[in-house]
Amino acid sequence: MLPDSHVPGGPLADQWDNHRFDIKLVNPANKRKFKILVVGTGLAGASAAATFGELGYDVEAFTYHDSPRRAHSIAAQGGINAAKNYRSDGDSIFRLFYDTIKGGDYRSREANVYRLAQVSVDIIDQMVAQGVPFAREYGGLLANRSFGGAQVSRTFYARGQTGQQLLLGAYQQMMGQVATGKVKLHTETEMLDLVVKDGAARGIICRDLTTGEISSHSGHAVVLATGGYGNVFYLSTNAMACNVTAIWRAHRKGAYFANPCYTQIHPTCIPASDEFQSKLTLMSESLRNDGRIWVPRNHDETRRARDIPEAERFYYLEEKYPSFGNLVPRDVASRNAKTVVDQGLGVGPLKNGVYLDFADAINRDGRQAIEERYGNLFDMYERITGEDPYSTPMRIYPATHYTMGGLWVDYNLQTTIPGLFCAGEANFSDHGANRLGASALMQGLADGYFVLPYTIGNYLAPLLGEDPLSIDDPAFIEGEAGVQGRVQQFLSIGGSRSPEYFHRELGKIIWEHIGMERNAEGLEKAIGEIQALRGEFWKDVRVLGNNESLNSSLEKAGRIADFFELGELMARDALDRTESCGGHFRAESQTPEGEAKRDDENFAHVSAWEWNGPDTPQTKHREELEFNEVELTQRSYK
Numbered sequence: 282m283l284p285d286s287h288v289p290g291g292p293l294a295d296q297w298d299n300h301r302f303d304i305k306l307v308n309p310a311n312k313r314k315f316k317i318l319v320v321g322t323g324l325a326g327a328s329a330a331a332t333f334g335e336l337g338y339d340v341e342a343f344t345y346h347d348s349p350r351r352a353h354s355i356a357a358q359g360g361i362n363a364a365k366n367y368r369s370d371g372d373s374i375f376r377l378f379y380d381t382i383k384g385g386d387y388r389s390r391e392a393n394v395y396r397l398a399q400v401s402v403d404i405i406d407q408m409v410a411q412g413v414p415f416a417r418e419y420g421g422l423l424a425n426r427s428f429g430g431a432q433v434s435r436t437f438y439a440r441g442q443t444g445q446q447l448l449l450g451a452y453q454q455m456m457g458q459v460a461t462g463k464v465k466l467h468t469e470t471e472m473l474d475l476v477v478k479d480g481a482a483r484g485i486i487c488r489d490l491t492t493g494e495i496s497s498h499s500g501h502a503v504v505l506a507t508g509g510y511g512n513v514f515y516l517s518t519n520a521m522a523c524n525v526t527a528i529w530r531a532h533r534k535g536a537y538f539a540n541p542c543y544t545q546i547h548p549t550c551i552p553a554s555d556e557f558q559s560k561l562t563l564m565s566e567s568l569r570n571d572g573r574i575w576v577p578r579n580h581d582e583t584r585r586a587r588d589i590p591e592a593e594r595f596y597y598l599e600e601k602y603p604s605f606g607n608l609v610p611r612d613v614a615s616r617n618a619k620t621v622v623d624q625g626l627g628v629g630p631l632k633n634g635v636y637l638d639f640a641d642a643i644n645r646d647g648r649q650a651i652e653e654r655y656g657n658l659f660d661m662y663e664r665i666t667g668e669d670p671y672s673t674p675m676r677i678y679p680a681t682h683y684t685m686g687g688l689w690v691d692y693n694l695q696t697t698i699p700g701l702f703c704a705g706e707a708n709f710s711d712h713g714a715n716r717l718g719a720s721a722l723m724q725g726l727a728d729g730y731f732v733l734p735y736t737i738g739n740y741l742a743p744l745l746g747e748d749p750l751s752i753d754d755p756a757f758i759e760g761e762a763g764v765q766g767r768v769q770q771f772l773s774i775g776g777s778r779s780p781e782y783f784h785r786e787l788g789k790i791i792w793e794h795i796g797m798e799r800n801a802e803g804l805e806k807a808i809g810e811i812q813a814l815r816g817e818f819w820k821d822v823r824v825l826g827n828n829e830s831l832n833s834s835l836e837k838a839g840r841i842a843d844f845f846e847l848g849e850l851m852a853r854d855a856l857d858r859t860e861s862c863g864g865h866f867r868a869e870s871q872t873p874e875g876e877a878k879r880d881d882e883n884f885a886h887v888s889a890w891e892w893n894g895p896d897t898p899q900t901k902h903r904e905e906l907e908f909n910e911v912e913l914t915q916r917s918y919k
C-alpha cells in the first residue's frame with residue numbers, strides 16, 4: 282500500500298510554515314550524532330550535502346564523477362524561475378504555483394508545487410549571496426526573461442550558463458564543508474545497491490570506478506539525488522553518463538517508482554545529422570523569447586531560408602496559439618514540430634528540423650543585443666553545424682531532455698522506504714506530466730537547500746542514540762556479494778555485441794513507441810521487443826577489460842541492464858494511462874484539434890509502481906490528486 286503522502290492540512294499558503302513548526306527537530310548539539318549519506322553531487326545533492334554539513338550533521342557524499350563540477354546540472358543553459366515579480370508584470374507565488382500546476386497538466390500535488398513557488402524566492406537570494414553572477418540590467422538589478430508556459434518574465438539567468446554558475450555556487454559551498462571535515466566526499470564512486478534492514482534504509486554498496494573495489498557505507502539516512510533517466514532513449518540532451526541505476530536499485534529494494542512514462546521531449550535541440558550519432562545538443566528554450574519558429578509552406582522547397590518570402594512561411598505556433606505563440610510549453614511545441622515534419626515540411630539535409638529564426642529580433646534590437654543575450658549559444662550552434670545563426674535560421678527538432686517520473690516521495694521527500702529520501706530530477710517531483718522550462722534547477726535547489734534540511738530531521742530525531750548499522754551486518758555482506766556477483770557475471774558472458782549496441786537498439790524501441798506519441802498497439806509491441814532484446818543482452822553482451830581498472834564498458838553494461846527493466850516499466854505505465862496528459866500523448870486520446878485530452882475522472886492520480894521481482898510485472902498503487910485551489914481545465918495556449 283502507498284504510505285500517507287503527509288500533505289499538511291490547513292490553508293495552502295500556510296501548509297509549509299505549519300509543517301515546519303509541527304515536525305520534529307534535532308537539537309543542534311545532537312546533529313553531529315547522525316550520519317547522512319548523499320548520493321549525487323549535482324545541484325540537488327551538493328546543495329543538500331552543503332546544508333546538512335552547515336547544520337552540523339555528519340555527511341558522506343558520493344559521485345561517480347571525478348569532480349562534483351561534472352554533474353549534468355552544469356549543462357543547464359537557460360535559467361531558473363522564481364516568483365520575485367521584479368518586473369512588476371503580474372507575477373506572484375500563486376501565479377508561479379498556478380502556471381506550474383497547469384503546465385504539468387494537473388498531474389502534480391498542489392501542496393508540493395505551492396511550497397516550490399514559495400521557496401523559489403529564497404533560492405535567488407541564496408545563490409546571489411554565494412556570488413552567482415546572474416545577468417543584471419543596466420542599473421544593476423537582476424534581469425529576467427520569459428520561458429514557455431508563462432506570460433510573465435520570471436526567469437533568472439547567467440547568459441546561457443545558468444546551471445554551470447549555480448553548480449559552481451553549490452559546489453564551493455559543499456567544498457567549504459569538505460574542508461571543515463563535516464562532509465566527506467567520495468568521487469569516482471558508483472552506488473550499485475541500497476541496503477535495507479528491518480524495513481529501513483541503512484546504507485549503500487559502492488564500486489570504486491578506478492580500482493573496482495566494492496565498499497559498504499552505513500548511515501542513519503540515505504538521500505538519492507542522482508538525476509534523471511532520459512538516456513534510456515539513447516539519444517538525448519543528457520550527459521552521456523546519466524543513468525537510472527541508483528534509483529532503480531532502490532526500486533528493486535522496495536521504493537515505488539512513480540509515473541515512469543512521463544518524459545519530456547524538448548523542442549529546441551539540434552537535429553541528428555546521421556544515424557550513428559550518440560548525443561544530441563540542446564539549444565536553450567530561452568531562444569524562443571526572440572527566435573520565431575517556422576517551416577516553408579511548400580513541401581518541395583529548395584530555396585535557402587532567407588530567400589523564402591514571408592507569405593510562403595508557416596509560423597505554425599504563432600498561427601495556432603496566438604496568445605503564447607512561440608512560448609507555448611515544451612510538450613505543445615514538440616508535438617507541433619513533429620506534426621509539420623511528419624507532413625513533409627521539415628528543413629535541413631535530412632528534412633528533420635524546423636527553423637528558429639532570429640532575423641526579426643536582430644532587425645528590431647540589433648545584433649549586439651542578441652549577441653549579449655545568447656552569444657555563447659550561437660557560437661555553440663555554429664561550432665556544431667558550421668552554420669552562422671546570425672545570418673541563417675537555426676535548425677531545431679525535439680529530443681529527450683528531462684524525466685518527470687522518478688522515485689515516489691511524500692511531502693517530506695521520503696520514499697516508500699523509511700530513511701530513504703530522494704531529491705532533484707531523481708524523484709517524481711513537482712512537474713506532473715510536463716515540466717515548464719527553468720523549473721528543474723528551481724526544484725533541485727529547493728529540495729536540497731530548503732526542504733530536506735527540515736524534513737530529514739523529522740525522521741532522524743527519534744533515532745537519537747541508535748548507531749548506524751554495522752557494515753559487518755549480514756545485510757551489508759549480502760549486498761556486497763550481490764554487487765560482486767553481478768560484476769563477474771557481466772565480465773564472464775563473453776558475447777559478441779558491445780553494451781553500446783544494446784543501448785542504441787533499446788533507445789530505438791523506446792523512441793519509436795514510447796516517445797512523443799504512444800498508442801496501445803505500439804506499447805504492447807515495445808514490451809515484447811524490450812523483453813526479447815533484454816534476453817539477448819544477458820546472453821550476448823561482450824564486456825571488455827577487467828574489474829580492477831577503469832572500465833567504462835563494464836560501467837555501461839550495468840546501467841543498460843537497469844535501463845532494460847526501466848524501459849519495460851515505462852511502456853507498462855504508458856499503456857495503463859489511456860489518457861493523454863502533458864508529455865504523455867496517447868494517440869487514442871486527443872481533442873479534434875489534436876491537443877492532449879486528459880481523462881480526469883479516471884487518471885487524476887499518480888501511478889506508483891511496486892517491484893515484485895524479476896520477470897513479474899510491478900503492482901500499481903494510486904495516489905489520488907486533490908485540487909482545491911485550481912480548477913482543472915483543458916489546457917489552452919491559444
Ligand SMILES: Cc1cc2nc3c(=O)[nH]c(=O)nc-3n(C[C@H](O)[C@H](O)[C@H](O)COP(=O)(O)OP(=O)(O)OC[C@H]3O[C@@H](n4cnc5c(N)ncnc54)[C@H](O)[C@@H]3O)c2cc1C
Pocket residue numbers: 320321322323324325326343344345346349352353354355356357358359360361362443444470471472473506507508509518519520523524526527563565682683704705706707718719720721722723725
Ligand atoms: C542540456 C540541458 C539543459 C538544461 N537547462 C535547464 C535550464 O536552463 N533550467 C532548468 O531549470 N533546468 C534545465 N535542465 C534540467 C536540469 O539541468 C536538471 O534537471 C538538473 O540539473 C538535475 O539536477 P540533479 O542535481 O537532480 O541531477 P544531476 O545534476 O544530474 O546530478 C546527478 C548526480 O548524481 C551522481 N550519480 C548518479 N548516479 C550515481 C550513482 N549510481 N552513484 C554515484 N553517483 C551517482 C552524478 O555523478 C551527479 O553528481 C537542463 C537539462 C539539460 C539536459
